[in-house]
Amino acid sequence: MNRDFRIAFVCVVTAIILTVTAPDGKAVTLYKVEPLWADGAPGAKGDEDGDKPTLTIYLTPREKATGAAVVICPGGGYGHLAMDHEGHQIAQWLNSFGVAGFILKYRRRYKMPSEQSE
Numbered sequence: 001m002n003r004d005f006r007i008a009f010v011c012v013v014t015a016i017i018l019t020v021t022a023p024d025g026k027a028v029t030l031y032k033v034e035p036l037w038a039d040g041a042p043g044a045k046g047d048e049d050g051d052k053p054t055l056t057i058y059l060t061p062r063e064k065a066t067g068a069a070v071v072i073c074p075g076g077g078y079g080h081l082a083m084d085h086e087g088h089q090i091a092q093w094l095n096s097f098g099v100a101g102f103i104l105k106y107r108r109r110y111k112m113p114s115e116q117s118e
Contacts, residue, residue, distance in 0.1 A: 031091070032057045041107065056103040058091035066098040073104050081105060 036053045044051045059065070072094075074086035081087070083105065091101030 030058070031088075044107070051107060053107055054105045056087070056091070056105065058088075058095055058101040058103070060095045060098050060100055064098045065100070068098070069100040069102060070094055071102045071104060073106065076108070078108055081108070 033054050033056050036055060040047070041051065041053050072087055072090050074082045074090075076082045076086075083103070087103040087105075091103055094101040
């Protein structure tokens with residue numbers, strides 16, 4: 001795993017944890033989307049949505065939170081990620097048990113190996 005990615009991921013998760021444990025007790029929105037790199041991902045070959053990795057944060061209400069969290073990496077294929085049924089729905093289900101869900105939208109290959117020129 002790339003060192004820069006690990007550092008960015010740890011910073012985002014730490015900021016989220018500090019926000020969850022903040023004493024102000026303000027209400028949390030349903031979910032929040034945070035880019036993993038503010039200036040674009042290293043090595044990105046485009047500027048489309050699929051070139052911008054994000055972390056979608058589903059926090060539980062403070063009174064229901066257990067302190068547990070799960071990172072969700074939805075499946076899919078070369079063309080898309082199954083963000084709804086393998087991402088958002090899973091995060092909402094985890095929230096029903098008081099568990100925070102973090103959906104990782106990661107980059108994929110541009111073409112299937114059979115479509116790539118040699």
